[in-house]
Amino acid sequence: MFWTAYLVVAVLVIVEGIGSLWGGARFRRYVRRRMAVDPLPYAPRAVVLLPCKGIDRNLADTLRALDRQDYPDYRVICAFESADDPALALARQVADERTGSRISTAVAQPATCRSQKIENLVAAIRQAGDWPEVYAFVDSDAVPHRLWLRFLVSALPEERVGAATGYRWYVPGHTLSGIVRCLWNAVAMTFLGDHDRNFCWGGSMAVRREFFERAGVLRRWDSALSEDFQVARATYDAGMRVRFVPQCLIPCHGDPTWREFWTFARRQLIITRVCEPRLWWAAALVTASFSVGFWGPLLLLLHGAAKGQAMEIFAGGVVLLTIYGLGMAKAALRKSAVSAALRGRPGGAAAGLGLFWDVFASPLVATFNAPLMVASGVSSRFGWRGIRYQMKSPLLTTVLSRDDRAAFDRTAVEQASPLPELDPNGARHGV
Structure with missing residues (x-):
């Protein structure tokens, strides 16, 4: 039962990763094509x-x-x-x-x-x-x-x-x-x-x-x-x-x-x-599936290493490397696109550090996103530049309090x- 559930989750996360990688490739093609276009005289x-x-x-x-x-x-x-x-x-x-x-x-x-x-x-x-x-x-x-x-x-x-x-x-x-x-x-x-x-x-x-x-x-x-x-x-x-x-x-x-x-x-x-x-629910689903798909294999690999279970080490390692590799590949495509967009621009050279981390650490962003998704799902109140708001609908907002001096x-x-x-x-x- 465990292995069946594990296999189903792993396959779903890998399929989602492949789809995401394809989206990254489309994004890079679009950016490169548009960067070759000069502004119109309009x-x-x-x-x-x-x-x-x-x-x-x-x-x-x-x-x-x-x-x-x-x-x-x-x-x-x-x-x-x-x-x-x-x-x-x-x-x-x-x-x-x-x-x-x-x-x-x-x-x-x-x-x-x-x-x-x-x-x-x-x-x-x-x-x-x-x-x-x-x-x-x-x-x-x-x-x-x-x-x-x-x-x-x-x-x-x-x-x-x-x-x-x-x-x-x-x-x-x-x-x-x-x-x-x-x-x-x-x-x-x-x-x-x-x-x-x-x-x-x-x-x-x-x-x-x-x-x-x-x-x-x-x-x-x-x-x-x-x-x-x-x-x-x-x-x-x-x-x-x-x-x-x-x-x-x-x-x-x-x-x-x-x-x-x-x-x-x-x-x-x-x-x-x-x-x-x-869009929010889609992001929540992707965050949840990636968190389970990434940390589950990692824990399985560590458990297998501690207990000397070769099957657990293999199953956890293969899935973990596949998921992480797909995430890194998409980030590399994004890096290529962003580098093309910022090349020769003021501040473009300084963006290199962010691009480096985007490739090698982006698969971990779901770890930080998970608690954020929960926090954003339980309340619609927040502060923004010294003002507390409550969003009741896309077209209805309430101003709750102000602290302009802090802003x-x-x-x-x-x-x-x-x-x-x-x-x-x-x-x-x-x-």
Whole structure:
């Protein structure tokens, strides 16, 4: 009975691993194909919307990068909850560094029934008025290269494309928590590709204003928490596609504490469970099957070694090596794709450490994901930048409490070094 059950579980996990490996191969082919495509000459008036709360570690670099995009006609609006946010002063300081800066600011109000991020975005959109033809979205901890906006916007005129998205690649420092965050985040990346199931990432996203208004995104945001989930849902409800643009993959630097990683990962999983429950259940099933399929053979191998049981050693070792090998092979495909996407980009070389760990340690990420799945399944309450929220549905959010001082003071103002950028010929230079 034991061996029958063991064999069934092992076969199922190996089959899932083979399917996952095939998905990794598709992802790499797509990235390599898209990386050979130059941006289209399509460059309508665009406004970059940057919601801020508190000073992120690289915010000055983010602002300088946005102010120096290789794009003919665009503006940048940084939106804040309050004039007391120290990030507002930093934005104005960076804008004053150069004549003709494209940076302006908008002040929203404290959110009462939706996320503060959406509240800030709505204030920025209202300030932009009818001028822009395209809305581009970026997070305050993302530092895009000079051609980021051009590549992102140039995907929008493609057939049936309603939104264009990039993604993030966390570059770890030298802490285990940073490495784990890199691995945990990397798993979702290979879900993107040339298909109709792409998600949007609000840290690197663009949509035409005409479609944004026609799809009623502002209405969907009325009481929502996640801006990018609603953009993706509006896109698919309109029969359109989300185009993944690998040139808009953004390396994000810095190491979180274990508490910060737990809070971040649990929040992402809660948002997924509420907004896309089928995806959350699929992730839970994969996590459970991989955990059993990986640790079961390992324990069997160790037990066999302790008892001198050759059959247990063989059965555990073969299954363990197969599962681990499949995981490493998929991670190697992802490494190849990410290396191609970041080659020659600012921060691309530093991503090498994360890529190394992605290959050799990614099969262990399910170990960290298992308790996160449980924690995200038992409650829909979480904290985000000094505010406690409860997600009751994709379109209904409750603000439970606020501690804005903690959010504003979470990092100190940093004077960033000159930002290395990418010119149209691929050469790096200082600003």
